[in-house]
Amino acid sequence: MFVWFHKLASPPFFYRFAQKLAPWLGWLSLLVILAGLYGGLWLAPPDYQQGDGFRIIYVHVPSAMLSMFAYMVMATAAAIGLIWRMKLAHAVSAAVAPLGASFTFLALITGSLWGKPMWGTYWVWDARLTSELILLFLYLGYIALNHAFEDRRTGDRASAILALVGVVNIPIIHYSVQWWNTLHQGQTIFFGPKSEMPPSMYIPLFIMILGFMLFFAAFSLKRLQVEVLQRENKSAWVRELVETT
Amino acid sequence: MRYRAIIGRDLRLAYRRRGELATPVIFFVIVTALFPLALNPDPALLRTLAPGVIWVAALLAVLIGQDRLFKTDYEDGSLELMLLSPISLEWIVLLRVFTHWLVTGLPLVILSLLLAMMLDYPMHAIGILVMSLLLGTPILSFLGAIGASLTVGLRRGFMLLPILVLPLTIPVLIFGAAAAGRAALGDHSAAPLYFLGAMLMLTVTLSPFAIAGGLRVSLES
DSSP states (O other): OHHHHHHHTSHHHHHHHHHHHHHHHHHHHHHHHHHHHHIIIIISOOBTTTBGGGGGHHHHHHHHHHHHHHHHHHHHHHHHHHHHOOHHHHHHHHHHHHHHHHHHHHHHHHHHHHHHHHHSSSOOOOHHHHHHHHHHHHHHHHHHHHHHOSSHHHHHHHHHHHHHHHHHHHHHHHHHHHHHOOOSOOOOOOSGGGOSSOHHHHHHHHHHHHHHHHHHHHHHHHHHHHHHHHHTTTSHHHHHHHHHO | OHHHHHHHHHHHHHHHTHHHHHHHHHHHHHHHHHHHHHSOOOHHHHHHHHHHHHHHHHHHHHHHHHTTTTHHHHHHTHHHHHHHSSSOHHHHHHHHHHHHIIIIIHHHHHHHHHHHHHTTOOGGGHHHHHHHHHHHHHHHHHHHHHHHHHHTTOTTHHHHHHHHHHHHHHHHHHHHHHHHHHHHTTOOOHHHHHHHHHHHHHHHHHHHHHHHHHHHHHHHO
16 A cells, blocks of 8 residues: 555656546546536525525535635645655645636636625625635735746745645634624535535535536646646656657 | 844844835835825825725835845855854744844834824824734734745745735734724724734744745755
């Protein structure tokens, strides 16, 4: 098990591993997302208050969850890269950051589209919206710093420190913004009898979250393959790969 | 003794580069003066805006001052000697950022008295405003130093620094402006001040590690 794990950290082995795994995850995520969309857009009943407008949660909630999940993945990989000086870990952070920023952007856009009919305005300075916006800024800062250095390794390590500082700050930002102002609706999904949502509404949501997770995994692997190729462009195995294909 | 040498060196350098140190202070005054010009010189309006305006201007002024923090030492190689010295880099960084705050942050706090009067901020609350800046600007100095340590090796680092650091300063801005704003209305402002104090403790103890880490990365390349 550990031997296999160590092998996975070697770029050529990882590249071939991702080459095999990514298409499976990609097609699976498409199937799961289609199933979730069918459940969410056709099978689920309209909300008694919000009508059909609530259906945007089937995109909004998964992308908001992934926007935070991606940051945790990025920061964990950054810590691993800093502590054990693992090249592949830095590549993971660099590959995941733009995906995380995209999910954050998607969560903001879908949220503001939902806000127009429900709150009467596209944007309010509500706590969760503001935290999400700050999260987008943190992603953009990370990406900008990562690309600012001529030497790839310096950029990786500098932006890894920034990602870790961000992790310490995220809870502080989250709570300070929450006490500052809040309008967003509270949590409505709980497991078991406490849930305020009927199963026909929340089951498609969980399917969508699973689908988004698979999508994220598949595209992270694909992006990671590109990162690995760029970083290893002088090594023999990449040359071999380019010549044979 | 060695610690005193580090502080003394930075104070002497600061004294000999007085002009450079004045930049953030002048910036602070000019930015504050822009708000009445852009909005409306009505005293009632300015009174409600004053805490926010002073806080935003102070935040930007501190960040502007942080850009040069390690630059000259990086260019002439003193930073490498500090890395090699027997005192840990974390300690050196802590002392240097604190000294830098003494010569850039503290003048802003003192000058805020004047600006508060110009914006018709109520006199009875001015103690709280100064208190919030006294607790808040050192946090901004340390956060700015994290950005400065990461961008010191970059030619266009001064462009990048605000993008990296501004999102991290938002809690300080929220609690700082809240303390000053509540005091102006005659409300209790102890809670936001306590939060600022807690954040100050957290940044003073944790950020030297991030700053030293950033300097090590910048020096390796």
